[in-house]
Amino acid sequence: MEPNVLTPDALNTVALNIEGGIARLTLSRPEVHNAFNAETISELRQALASLAADDAVRILVLRGEGKHFCAGGDLNWMKSQKEASLEENLADSGRLADLLDELNSFPKPTIAEVQGAAFGGALGLISCCDMVVASDDARFCLSEVKLGLSPATISPYVIAAMGARQARRYFLTAELINAEKAYEIGLIHQIVSRETLSDVTAGWIKHLLNNGPQAIAATKQLIRDVSNKPVDDELKNVTSELIARLRVGDEGQEGLTAFFEKRPAAYSLTSSATGDK
Numbered sequence: 001m002e003p004n005v006l007t008p009d010a011l012n013t014v015a016l017n018i019e020g021g022i023a024r025l026t027l028s029r030p031e032v033h034n035a036f037n038a039e040t041i042s043e044l045r046q047a048l049a050s051l052a053a054d055d056a057v058r059i060l061v062l063r064g065e066g067k068h069f070c071a072g073g074d075l076n077w078m079k080s081q082k083e084a085s086l087e088e089n090l091a092d093s094g095r096l097a098d099l100l101d102e103l104n105s106f107p108k109p110t111i112a113e114v115q116g117a118a119f120g121g122a123l124g125l126i127s128c129c130d131m132v133v134a135s136d137d138a139r140f141c142l143s144e145v146k147l148g149l150s151p152a153t154i155s156p157y158v159i160a161a162m163g164a165r166q167a168r169r170y171f172l173t174a175e176l177i178n179a180e181k182a183y184e185i186g187l188i189h190q191i192v193s194r195e196t197l198s199d200v201t202a203g204w205i206k207h208l209l210n211n212g213p214q215a216i217a218a219t220k221q222l223i224r225d226v227s228n229k230p231v232d233d234e235l236k237n238v239t240s241e242l243i244a245r246l247r248v249g250d251e252g253q254e255g256l257t258a259f260f261e262k263r264p265a266a267y268s269l270t271s272s273a274t275g276d277k
Contacts, residue, residue: 013040015065016047021058021269022205023051029074030066033117037077038092041099048102058269059208060106061201062129063113072120072143096121097153104128104157105224107217109208113197114138114188124154126187127161130220131204135194140177140187142170160227162186209269214251218242 013036015026025047027034036044051057064070081089103110103125112129119141126132142158144151151158151171159167166185170177179191192200208216222242229235246252251267258265 010046011043013037014043014047016051018051018054018057021056021209022061023054023057023059024061024063025051027062027064027070030064030068032074033068033071034064034066035071035074035077036121037074038095040074041095045095045099045102048099048106052102052107055213058108058213059205060108060110061113061205062103062110062125064115068116069112069114069118069138070122070125071117072122078147093153096124100124100128100154100157105220107220108213109204109216109220111201111204113201115194115197117141119143120151121154123151123158123187127154127157132188133190133192133197133200133204134179134182134188135197136179136191137194138179138182138188138191140182141174143174145172146174158187210264212251212255212265212267214249215246215255218246 013027013029015028017024025044027036027040029035029040048060051060081092084092109131110129112126112132114126114132114134115138116135117139118126118134120143123140123142142151155167155171158171162170162185170185177185177187179188182188183191190200222239225238226235247256254267255265258268
């Protein structure tokens with residue numbers, strides 16, 4: 001079956017295809033190492049909105065075309081920001097903040113495949129994804145302070161990934177972080193050779209497609225609700241209500257019935273789309 005390419009005429013800086021419940025969203029400006037600009041931010045937001053609303057999409061894979069995942073902000077875009085007014089800069093940074101929030105709260109599992117450079121804002125994209133696999137030649141850098149700036153917009157997500165203690169070093173030094181150190185501090189989940197990035201993704205996809213999509217969406221929200229919250233009566237009520245609601249819902253009923261009948265649940269997909277396309 002040919003991949004279903006979503007609104008190809010509307011997308012210039014990213015590529016999107018959907019097949020077998022898997023959406024692959026690819027930063028597609030290899031000539032500038034997939035550096036992003038205002039158009040890229042707009043197109044990513046458009047794609048995320050479409051994919052979130054598409055019940056046929058079960059998983060999102062975020063990638064970069066060519067040698068590098070993403071070199072951060074495009075130089076011409078950064079130059080335009082330098083020359084813009086405070087009000088224009090506020091609007092521009094607000095659009096990036098909205099993109100990161102939309103990716104972080106995306107209701108379906110998200111996987112980032114990272115190779116080569118991932119600098120500046122690229123670490124925001126990575127930190128907003130649920131799972132990250134990186135090639136052993138990947139390099140990361142929070143380079144903003146070198147430019148007299150700050151990783152402000154991406155900071156909530158990067159700090160959630162690496163922790164405040166590590167941020168106090170890497171936000172301030174702007175030093176290069178190799179793949180091994182990125183794994184050690186929690187930025188990424190696995191390191192493999194560049195040639196086997198898609199193999200790891202395929203393995204994760206296989207696991208994810210066995211699980212209830214409503215349960216996954218609820219669990220993603222649960223993680224956001226529970227993180228850094230005290231275990232008080234309010235939190236206990238939230239978690240108790242969630243499991244009770246899922247147990248009596250259609251998907252929970254099907255999952256439990258399938259378990260006791262020793263058969264795959266109706267929502268479990270066996271898909272050839274787990275391979276790289």
